[in-house]
Amino acid sequence: MKFKTFIWFVGPSLFLMLLFIAAPLVSVFLDSFRITQPVVQTVETETCSAGFLQQTCTTTINTVPVIDEETGRVVTTTEWVGWLSYERVLEPRRAWDAIRSFDYNGLMQIDFWAALRFTVMFTLVTLPLVIGVGLAIALAVNNAAKSLRGPIIFVSLLPFIITPVIGSLSIYWLFVGDGILTRGLEAWLDRDIAMFAQAWTIELLMLFYRVWHVAPFAFVIFYAGLQTVNQDTLESAIIDGASRWDRLRYVIIPHLMPLIVFIALIHLMDSYRVFDEIVGFRAQAYVISLQWLTFDFLAADDAGNRAFSRASASAMLTMIGIVILLIPLLRRTWRDHKGGSH
Amino acid sequence: MFVKRLALAGAVSLAATTAYADGHATCSFENETEVTMLSAAFEAWVAVTDAMVACGNFEPELDQEFRTKQPEGFAANPSLYQLGGVSNGTITPLLNAGTIRPLDDLIEAYGENLTPNQLIQIDGQTMAVAMMVNTQHMMYRSDIFADLGLEVPTAWEDVLAAAAAIQEAGVVDYPLGATMASGWNLAQDFNNMFVGFGGTFVNDDNTPNVNSEAGLAALDMMMRMTEYMDPEFLVSDSTYVQQQFQQGRIAMANLWASRAAAMNNAEESQVVGLIATSAAPLAMEGGAPATTLWWDGIVVAANISDAEAENAFRLAMEGINPATVEAAPDAAIWLIPGYEPNDMSAGAIATATADPAPPSYPSTTQMGLMHTALGNELAAFFTGDVSAEEALAAVEASYTVAAQEAGLLE
Numbered sequence: 108m109k110f111k112t113f114i115w116f117v118g119p120s121l122f123l124m125l126l127f128i129a130a131p132l133v134s135v136f137l138d139s140f141r142i143t144q145p146v147v148q149t150v151e152t153e154t155c156s157a158g159f160l161q162q163t164c165t166t167t168i169n170t171v172p173v174i175d176e177e178t179g180r181v182v183t184t185t186e187w188v189g190w191l192s193y194e195r196v197l198e199p200r201r202a203w204d205a206i207r208s209f210d211y212n213g214l215m216q217i218d219f220w221a222a223l224r225f226t227v228m229f230t231l232v233t234l235p236l237v238i239g240v241g242l243a244i245a246l247a248v249n250n251a252a253k254s255l256r257g258p259i260i261f262v263s264l265l266p267f268i269i270t271p272v273i274g275s276l277s278i279y280w281l282f283v284g285d286g287i288l289t290r291g292l293e294a295w296l297d298r299d300i301a302m303f304a305q306a307w308t309i310e311l312l313m314l315f316y317r318v319w320h321v322a323p324f325a326f327v328i329f330y331a332g333l334q335t336v337n338q339d340t341l342e343s344a345i346i347d348g349a350s351r352w353d354r355l356r357y358v359i360i361p362h363l364m365p366l367i368v369f370i371a372l373i374h375l376m377d378s379y380r381v382f383d384e385i386v387g388f389r390a391q392a393y394v395i396s397l398q399w400l401t402f403d404f405l406a407a408d409d410a411g412n413r414a415f416s417r418a419s420a421s422a423m424l425t426m427i428g429i430v431i432l433l434i435p436l437l438r439r440t441w442r443d444h445k446g447g448s449h
Numbered sequence: 450m451f452v453k454r455l456a457l458a459g460a461v462s463l464a465a466t467t468a469y470a471d472g473h474a475t476c477s478f479e480n481e482t483e484v485t486m487l488s489a490a491f492e493a494w495v496a497v498t499d500a501m502v503a504c505g506n507f508e509p510e511l512d513q514e515f516r517t518k519q520p521e522g523f524a525a526n527p528s529l530y531q532l533g534g535v536s537n538g539t540i541t542p543l544l545n546a547g548t549i550r551p552l553d554d555l556i557e558a559y560g561e562n563l564t565p566n567q568l569i570q571i572d573g574q575t576m577a578v579a580m581m582v583n584t585q586h587m588m589y590r591s592d593i594f595a596d597l598g599l600e601v602p603t604a605w606e607d608v609l610a611a612a613a614a615i616q617e618a619g620v621v622d623y624p625l626g627a628t629m630a631s632g633w634n635l636a637q638d639f640n641n642m643f644v645g646f647g648g649t650f651v652n653d654d655n656t657p658n659v660n661s662e663a664g665l666a667a668l669d670m671m672m673r674m675t676e677y678m679d680p681e682f683l684v685s686d687s688t689y690v691q692q693q694f695q696q697g698r699i700a701m702a703n704l705w706a707s708r709a710a711a712m713n714n715a716e717e718s719q720v721v722g723l724i725a726t727s728a729a730p731l732a733m734e735g736g737a738p739a740t741t742l743w744w745d746g747i748v749v750a751a752n753i754s755d756a757e758a759e760n761a762f763r764l765a766m767e768g769i770n771p772a773t774v775e776a777a778p779d780a781a782i783w784l785i786p787g788y789e790p791n792d793m794s795a796g797a798i799a800t801a802t803a804d805p806a807p808p809s810y811p812s813t814t815q816m817g818l819m820h821t822a823l824g825n826e827l828a829a830f831f832t833g834d835v836s837a838e839e840a841l842a843a844v845e846a847s848y849t850v851a852a853q854e855a856g857l858l859e
Contacts, residue, residue, distance in 0.1 A: 162568070
């Protein structure tokens with residue numbers, strides 16, 4: 108392909124990527140090193156508020172932003188602060204003290220480290236489960252009678268179609284308080300169960316939910332891959348006396364390896380940004396994730412304050428985390444790619 | 450997050466709104482100019498905006514996300530909304546940015562139905578017109594209290610004693626309910642108890658002041674309450690507590706007045722007529738009831754022409770006139786003339802008129818930061834990970850960083 112034609116083809120998507128991915132990334136990167144604050148002044152104000160029968164008036168000293176007379180907007184100052192926002196998110200000194208004195212609980216009291224702990228655990232535990240369950244479903248469907256395949260594929264795809272936040276809310280409602288599944292469990296085990304009263308049950312539900320939700324995606328990809336397995340190789344393996352397990356181990360899995368790497372890549376990127384489960388399960392008392400932490404910094408409180416700088420820092424840290432997780436897989440892909448080209 | 454907004458507005462199930470749909474037949478003037486309004490979506494706002502729609506050319510936007518949209522919407526020039534529905538918690542960003550206008554002239558011209566109590570004044574200027582009050586107060590199962598021969602508790606120590614007696618009798622799953630979902634709700638429950646013990650959140654120099662006697666006493670009391678509560682209390686928001694009541698699973702709770710009407714909604718409640726209300730209990734002897742007072746009301750944008758503002762205000766007055774109260778008498782504890790308190794509002798009114806009276810929720814930038822810090826850090830105390838002192842120290846540390854980032858502290 109001529110270079111000019113190539114540019115015409117990729118140009119539009121390159122432009123959109125620059126506009127919607129690169130530009131925001133640069134702006135977040137810059138925002139994580141600067142803080143924009145309103146200029147404030149202290150004034151004494153008398154506030155009269157409504158009671159039921161009569162007003163109550165109080166005089167308080169308030170800190171309020173200065174408003175520019177001409178533009179009518181709040182006067183702000185922007186300052187470059189170096190690594191300050193990162194320090195506020197990571198709290199390196201406190202974290203180091205906790206690590207040095209083997210104080211696990213102390214480390215977990217720092218939001219970032221607690222979020223990192225859960226996010227990494229969540230990512231690494233769901234990864235093999237998603238690949239394993241996806242492959243199992245694919246093999247099962249592949250071996251099922253032709254007439255059954257259509258319905259089975261349809262049913263197993265359903266979890267993937269549900270919007271994540273809706274899915275997690277449904278699970279929450281099934282289990283919270285006297286939800287019907289909690290009732291069922293209580294009747295079965297004959298004891299009182301509160302699924303949302305301790306961290307480990309919530310984490311278990313989250314892991315279960317994510318695997319249930321994402322396994323169909325892995326299944327579809329693997330199922331497509333299974334259709335391309337070389338039948339001659341399989342048959343000769345059978346003639347050589349290879350068992351079902353041997354065939355899976357030495358023929359099918361090596362054949363599917365590029366797909367496994369692909370799914371692992373997608374899943375690592377997705378699950379490191381775990382967020383819907385925290386919101387859906389209202390889990391923030393027990394468990395938080397890095398993405399939730401960024402969201403929490405960014406959300407305005409009643410007085411309209413947002414912690415933009417810390418949110419930016421936390422977002423950059425999340426991105427760095429994903430890149431670190433992806434490096435081994437990317438190196439593998441790169442090696443294969445180079446190996447294949449000659 | 451959703452939960453926090455719902456609770457903030459003291460929202461009631463929207464299911465009941467249809468009941469008020471036919472209450473807006475008349476309007477005293479024909480509205481010629483386009484008017485828009487952004488407010489919360491709970492029952493009282495539905496009643497008010499329904500009345501305003503009757504005047505024509507009015508588009509209300511009832512949205513529980515209103516507080517994130519309002520500051521930016523009003524900062525635009527011209528403002529995206531002429532009118533806004535706010536509470537004492539959410540008026541702060543608008544006041545700070547100067548995007549709402551003083552209403553004194555307009556009140557003089559069109560406010561003949563308003564009582565002085567409805568005027569929210571900052572340094573003598575009226576910045577908002579309140580239409581209702583809301584507060585968290587005691588709701589209890591009158592039948593259980595009568596059966597067991599219990600007195601209605603007036604102090605939190607009595608509440609715990611009553612809870613023990615109810616637990617003993619085993620008539621409900623859990624004697625107590627509380628809006629202690631981590632985040633906004635948990636922080637608000639702490640606020641209630643903290644002011645009940647006479648605490649002040651922030652010093653005059655913006656440094657935090659919750660790691661104090663009052664803070665420790667408040668956490669101690671809340672921890673003792675949890676012994677009588679559903680173990681899932683950290684996900685228990687206002688709707689959750691309301692449903693616990695409706696399904697007969699709890700016997701007492703300090704709950705929002707705006708939730709009272711739902712208790713007698715036969716479509717969802719199994720305890721119609723069995724819930725009574727009383728003043729919020731005292732945390733300490735001689736103190737104010739351990740709760741805060743809230744109002745909801747209307748503001749007018751600054752970035753619009755005077756003529757538009759006049760028209761919008763006139764329309765707003767149609768919304769909060771006695772006819773609205775007549776059409777929806779139980780939708781809120783109205784401040785509008787013509788409101789007749791019913792049985793369910795007795796508790797809220799007793800709370801608001803107590804002597805000493807509970808404070809209004811402090812509407813300041815510092816309080817916004819403090820509320821977030823409390824909501825994020827206190828949960829660790831209730832999960833048993835840290836002690837009360839450690840939790841309050843974490844709150845102060847978290848507040849300090851946020852205040853530094855917001856430019857309030859050096």
